[in-house]
Amino acid sequence: MFEEGILLKSKIGADKVYDLSLGNPIFEPPPKFLELLRSYVETPSSGLHRYMPNAGLPETRSAIAQSISKETGLSFTKEDIVMTCGAGGALNIIIKTLLDPGDEIVVLAPYFAEYFFYADNHGGKCVVLDHDSNFMPNLDMLEDIVNEKTKMVIVNSPNNPSGAVYPKSILDGLGKIIKNLESKYGRDIFIVSDEPYRKIIYDDTAYNHVFSSHSNTIVATSHSKDLGLAGERIGYVAVNPDNENKDEIIDGLTFSNRVLGFVNAPALMQHLITHLQNETVNIQEYKANRDFLWENLTEIGYEVIKPQGAFYMFPKSPIKDDVIYVNKLRENNVLVVPGSGFGSPGYFRISYCVDKHTLHNCIQGFRKVFRDYS
Ligand SMILES: Cc1ncc(COP(=O)(O)O)c(C=O)c1O
Incomplete structure (x- = not known):
């Protein structure tokens, strides 16, 4: 097209x-973005453009942890956050970290088509769960498509392409079914919430975070849409702070950021968005x-x-x-x-x-x- x-x-x-x-x-990004950009350019600190830890700048990760702790009521620290090259980069490092070749990912129709290519990048395969007439997933069909190879379910709310926002009942229902399937197959099944549109929401609709619905939960997001920075490739992963394997997962994500060639998220953007967590277009x-x-x-x-x-x-x-x-x-x-x-x-x-x-x-x-x- x-x-x-x-x-x-x-x-x-x-x-x-x-x-x-x-x-x-x-x-355009909010005016504060340009003000900050100007001040970083006019009075650059030494080392502004250097490599940093592969997970990202500690102060940026702390600012994000603080912001999503406030949103979710959970206690995130910078150790739960990895800075990425957009939501696309975030999804790729998550899939690289969690999937073994041949593992399967459940995607909920209507879905963002790139998931199929991201899965393929890492030897995985997507299977599709269909939706009802309100674009809500047919959860009663989930058990039929999950098997001993299923490693994750990707949720995208607000949804591209439907604009649907999943209510808490859907997320809780999904979490409950997945918990049962984890017991059935004796392995972890993650809910990965792809949420670059989280802050673009209308009519007082409540945004329901996925963390309270399951402990194996990871968020992939970016400021591509909420700050209008799609070309700047800045996003992050947040791992559920209550997940018992979170340190190992974060190690995997950080290593994947490096070996997939992202190395780290763009330095200047990390500096800027540290101060923009309460802003949107x-x-x-x-x-x-x-x-x-x-x-x-x-x-x-x-x-x-x-x-x-x-x-x-x-x-x-x-x-x-x-x-x-x-x-x-x-x-x-x-x-x-x-x-x-x-x-x-x-x-x-x-x-x-x-x-x-x-x-x-x-x-x-x-x-x-x-x-x-x-
Ligand atoms: C549902 C969904 N996920 C991920 C992405 C990728 O976002 P980013 O530009 O932050 O990589 C997009 C971009 O349009 C999207 O619509």
Whole structure:
């Protein structure tokens, strides 16, 4: 879609192509980010750009530990945190640490497609748990797909592509089933929570942390979306402080950071985000985009669940074949992504982290194609 977008824009002009296919944050980082950046550049401390411990700067890890202790009510210290190159880097070091070749990862549809490639990087294999009509995982099917090779379940809430936020009952239910399966198979099964959209959440929806649902829990996250720093590759892993093997896990993560070639997360970004744990981009702007799009699409007649977080919407395709529908939208200069790519055929993903011109002008294309098929 990225390539298609470039091609189409070069043919008919960028302002006539409504590209809602990418999850690239459009809002600038908060003003405090620029102030800090300026001060670090103008008065650099000695050694600012050197290597540091592979787990990251101690003061950065302490600031994060303090912030997530406050959020979760648990007692994190810097020893529970490893700084990473984004959430993608975080997931890769977790998978490298925990998986043996041939081990399996359960992913919950609709899922972020990169999980399959990350698993493959480390000799693992993904199996898919399907969802219900509200994009909640069918937990009663979990037992059928877990076996003696299952090592982890990846949870992504707020979800890309559906925007769903899992309630506590789902996370607790998942934790309970996994605990039983750990006893059945005599091995640890981890819940890995991939949560780069944790702070992009609407309408007073509660964010439920995964740590209270299971002790084998690890968070992978980043500031790609909440601080608008996707290109700067800064994120972290947080291991449940109550996990009895956490020291060994942290050693594995730190070593994997090194040997996968990340070595450490970018130094300057670590310094900056130390002071930005209470900041976010303006979430209200994403909310305004969500509301505008949802109201317009439902008025046209699309069946679409109002997202509670992230910046994606996942309407039902009015025809069975989502790829055909997405191609029809493209012929009308609207670019979105088929749900098949997220393990959910029959839907398509719209990214609403777009400028107002794109947001307002895409509606005519959505309306025309809907009418053509009615
Ligand atoms: C669900 C999900 N996980 C992980 C990532 C990777 O994030 P990062 O850019 O921090 O590596 C993304 C990026 O879009 C995502 O949507």
